[in-house]
Amino acid sequence: MNTSVALTCVVIVLARVTDMSLDTLRTASVVQGRRGFAAILGFCEAFVFILVVAQVLRNFDHKVYALAYATGYALGTWLGISIEQRLAFGRQLATIVTRQGAAMAVRLAAAGYRVAQVQGEAQDGDIRIVYVEVARRSSPLLLRHAVAADPDCFCVVNDLRMAGYIPHRSAPVQAR
Secondary structure, three states: OOHHHHHHHHHHHHHHHHHHHHHHHHHHHHHOOOHHHHHHHHHHHHHHHHHHHHHHHHOOOOOHHHHHHHHHHHHHHHHHHHHHHHHOOOEEEEEEEEOOHHHHHHHHHHOOOEEEEEEEEEOOEEEEEEEEEEEHHHHHHHHHHHHHHOOOOEEEEEEEOOOOOOOOOOOOOOOO
């Protein structure tokens, strides 16, 4: 393999890493309903693809270019997911099933979380289901708080796409 082919392979890999990282971030943004951010990422992704990747692929005269293309695709997807997880945009709803509901709610509220709870029944007795809305990047900390309050709790965390938002109020709303 000569220097020109090797350099072209590096350009293909880097272009696909960039393109696919942007694509992965854009897809996550679309799912979360972040239209503006998704549109900007889509523009950048298309720009990279048209200027770099399409140009390189027009001169696809070496089979090793296909390997470079696939490598960049895979690495770009991995990098895009890694970046998206690091940015951790969005909100989540944690559902915590516990027998220590009152203590759990008090502890989480004292830590600054918005908490709602309901009484429930399981096969082996009464339970509490505690709901907590949290920023996605704060979910690991919330789960540590929950397990500290009840090591036997069961937690489910779901991404949240809100249709509306009820602001947290420290005082009751006055009727007009």
